[in-house]
Amino acid sequence: MTEATEAAAATQATAAAPPRGRRVSLVLAALVAVVAVIVVAVSVLRPGGPGPDSPEAGFARDMSTHHAQAVRMSFLVRDATEDEAVRLLAYDIINTQSAQIGMMTAWLDQWEAPKVDPGGSMRWMSGHGGHGGGPAATMPGMATREQLEELENAEGRAAEVLFLKLMIAHHRGGVSMAEAILSRTDHKQVERLARTMVQGQRSEVDLMNTMLRERGAA
Template sequence: MSQAGPAPRGRRVTAVLAVLALAAGALLLARPLLGSGAPAAGGPEAGFARDMSTHHAQAVRMSFLVRDRTQDEPVRTLAFDIITTQQAQIGMMTAWLDAWRAPKADPAGPMRWMGGHAGHGAAAGAYSMPGMATPQQLRELQAASGRDAERLFLRLMIAHHRAGVEMARAVLARTEQAQVRRLAQTMVDGQRAEITLMESMLAARASGRSSR
């Protein structure tokens, strides 16, 4: 299996600058959250930041996997965009948790802040989160290549994004923190647009047509 080449230099430079800018912005945004109005360590804002960071980390992992298993430029571009966007958002949410002096993991398990998806202790693990690919599905993606890898990635990422949108909407209903609301709304808008794109890409592959 041939390995896909690196992203164009201009795209890499732009992505690095974007990540640095977002990281700097995250530190600035974190400052006002240190005051008495900072979210509680066990509140919905901290729960969202922890769980969405874990959720994003799997999306980044799957995007790296498919990027290296296909030569299809639209899929590689989508994967690159997910990697850079969600890594930057992880950096922002990590900065918030540091500012709030909140733990990076909830010992009682994930998703307690969202109510209906409450974790059942730490043993529940990240795979209890909605939309997460299972270890078996990740192994299948790692073993696939070409169109098979593309189709599996698109199916998994559509489900992953739908759950991410649900999580972002849940925190919008539970917080008045302006920074959290802005990021959550950005996630809703961005991931809904990517779902629409991925559904069209998947349909093209189901019918044997190229996305290009």
């Protein structure tokens, strides 16, 4: 092979091989693609979240029902009084707990869990604070039908006092439920929401006790 032929061959080989920087980039791109495939595979194989019969799903179902009654009572007192402090409290409860209901409903959809437990409410909380499960199980702090009717018919100061008493009991029951799920879950989103409920509702209980004293009620 002549010198000219050798030089031509070397030039062709050099032209065929990509520069070093480009080779590194190609290798990195290939590694990134492999990692991406692994991540996708792990996410597909990993469970989507708590199961339909898990404590987390039970908490989301029952606390949504619990919140719904608080929202209903808040609407009732908002329309029964002109007191700005009570109306502001009712407004805060309506907005906060409605938003939390939306969050918990989204969880149930994500977990493919039913919105109503066919086995009965409060099964997930069995053994905590004396609350068992089953079709007839009641949630702590819930107002009775008669109490709701009384609040619906009350006006002015009477409505304010009744609402505050019922909501204090309701919040204490909600705190009990939130504390129960904290001892049963390691799901970060559920833990975060439950802690928010405990702190927020305890603070509102203190506020409502003060408001009761200001209205001459025990």
